[in-house]
Amino acid sequence: MATAVLLAVATGEHPRLFFHKEDVPALRQKAATPEGQAIVRRLRFLLNGSDGETMPTAKRPLDAPFGDKSPEIELPEGAYSISHAAGFGMLYQLTGDKKYADLGRQCFEWAFAGVRDRDSKGRYSWKEPSGALRAGPSVGWYAVGYDLCYDGWEPAFRERVARAIQDYEKGTPHCNLDDLARGKRQHPGSNHWGAQIGGASLALLAIRGDPGVDAPHIEELLAANEKCIERQLATGWGDHGWFAEGDGPGAISSDTALVPALQAWRTAAGKDFITTHTAAQWMTLKWLMLTQIVPNPTKQNFPHRGVYDHNVWARRGLSGSGTFAQGFGAIADEFKPALLWMYNRTFKTADDIAGAPCDTVSPYPHRAVLALVNWPFGLTEKNPGEVLPRAVQDKAADFYMFRNRWADADDIIVTALLRASRGNYSVPGGDILVWGLGQKKTFPVRVTGTVKTFRATERGGGFSTSLGSFLVDFSDHDALLVLTGPVQGNVKNRLEAGGVCFTVMTLQKGAAPEPEVQGDKVVVGKRIISMENGQLQVKDRPD
Structure with missing residues (x-):
């Protein structure tokens, strides 16, 4: 329900990051609906393990070691986190009761005293975060708390917090707000970068123009940060969902702070x-193309590439969660019915049973905050096939996604990455992955090269390179994949017809049909493959 009019806020105006003061009455009405009440109950539970009326009793011990090499400490839901101030701030906005703003104030006092986040290794924190990757989300989500609690604090405390955000980790290379805003650590292709610059965006936008800050310096940092966001979108991410280091690192880049930062901008x-x-938008929408329709998908339910694939759909930490609660705020209205359809058929049932509706299963309160702001109550869902094409090209990355339908676990998903991709981690190019009908296969020929043409059709789609053409044809609830061009080695189902070399693969239930050469065409079951006017074609065989 973010404000529709794109208008920068006035000095000292709060809230501002995800909604404006004039939006509060509508937000309160939303919170009074059955769905809204369920989200608020979840928010309250996440704040203290019960009703959200007190500070949590569970928190990481002050003397516990922290960092990537420290022993893990598992804490219950309701344990203290970097977004508790934001959670209490939302209760203040919904009720107008300053006791919640005071609880948000206590969160900052805890932060200043060194109380760390609930993360099992204590890596996120106001003080001494474990590197820039954790510093960005830490200062960013505390800044959201500042934004939501602002009107409930006296001026002196507002200024104290604003200055503290401005001076966050001052003197600590890479972790201070200046370096985070400018993306000094790493680069757009690193999974660390989105968390850094996105968290800095939230912090800078929250304190912009407020009493207590160096306004010209904040404007300078915002200008630099805006350029970093542009670089992140242009070079770290492809134009339709591919991330330089692959799927798992992409979830780290997008989920921790970057997607909410785009909404806040x-x-x-x-x-x-x-x-x-x-x-x-395709940081979120890619999952509509890639995810199988099963209850509670995991990394086993999408054709993953690259490292850290366990992050995707883990839904517990700062990465791999919030895809829907945050995503609804970062896509155009036309796509929201499809995203809602996907959630309703994958996670809704289990989330409702767990008392964590609307993608609030993560123990972090800000997921519930954003779910209440962004969830499209009353929206009629639509099958993604009514909204998205069956074939999608990420031209910048030479990444391709094909899908036969959106129905159930037997949906067929085909992806191709034609060019190796690299951030700090690399992903090899050439493999075409074919998942569906309970099978996980790889096309027998690796395909690389510069793409000359791409087409999406009612039955699938394909592309051509200087070496040949590739086409995916979906019909009869199965898939036919065809590649033309020279192939080295002994490859199954390689046939020549009309002077053209065809490599054929099928995915279906039961026995695969045997390809047969008939003149200048190849017949596979009920379909005919041919080259017509230089274009690869698949048509139904006449009865």
Whole structure:
């Protein structure tokens, strides 16, 4: 429900990051609906393990070691986190009761005293975060708490917190706000970068123009940060969902702070990255193309590439969660019915049973905050096939996604990465993955090269390179994949017809049909493959 008008907020105006003061009455009405009440109950539970009326009793011990090499400490839901101030701030916005703003104030006092986040290794924290990757989300989500609690604090405390955000980790290389805003550590192709610059966006937008800060310096940092966001979208991400290091690292880049930062730029500064950059929306929309329709998908339910694939759909930490609660705020309205359809058929049942509705299963309160703001109550869902094409090209990355339908666990998903991709981690190019009908296969020929043409059809789609053409044809609830061009080695189902070399693969239930050469065409079951006017074609065989 972010404000529709793209208008930068006035000095001292709060809230501003995800909604404006004039939006509060509508937000309160939303919270009074059955769905809204369920989200607020979840928010309260996440704040203290019960009703959200007190500070949590569970928190990481002050003397516990922290960092990637420290022993893990598992804490219950309701344990203290970097977004507790934001959670209490939302209760203040919903009720107008300053006791919740005071609880948000206590969160900052805890932060200043060194109380760390609930993360099992204590890596996120106001003080001494474990590197820039954790510093960005830490200062960013505390800044959301500042934004939501602002009107409930006396001026002196507001200024104290604003200065503290401005001076966050001052003197610590890479972790201070200046370095985070400018993306000094790593680069757009690193999974660390989105968390750094996205968290800095939230912090800078929250304190912009407020009493207690160096306004010219904040404007300078915002200008630098805006350029970093542009670089992230243009070079770290492809134009339709591919991330330089692959799927798992992409979830780290997008989920921790970057996707919410894009929403905040739009709401707080009038800068719309979302509808002007396909890369921004496809951080979320790619999962509509890639995810199998099963209850509670995991990494086993999408054709993953690269490292850290366990992050995707883990839904517990800062990465691999919030895909829907955050995603609804970072896509155009036309796509929201499809995203809702996907959630309803994958996670809704289990989330409702767990008392964690609307993608709030993560123990972090800000997921519930964003679910209440962004969830499209009353929206009629649509099958993604009514909204998305069956074939999608990420031209910047030479990444291709094909899908036969959106129905059930037997949906067929085909992806091709034609060019190796690299951030700090690399992903090899050439493999075409074919998942569906309970099978996980790879096309027998690796395909690379510069793409000359791409087409999406009612039955699938394909592309051509200087070496040949590739086409995916979906019909009869199965898949036919065809590649033309020279092939080295002994490859199954390689046939020549009409002077053209065809390599054929099928995915179906039961026995595969045997390809047969008939003149200048190849017949596979009920389909005919041919080259017509230089274009690869698949048509139904006449009865």
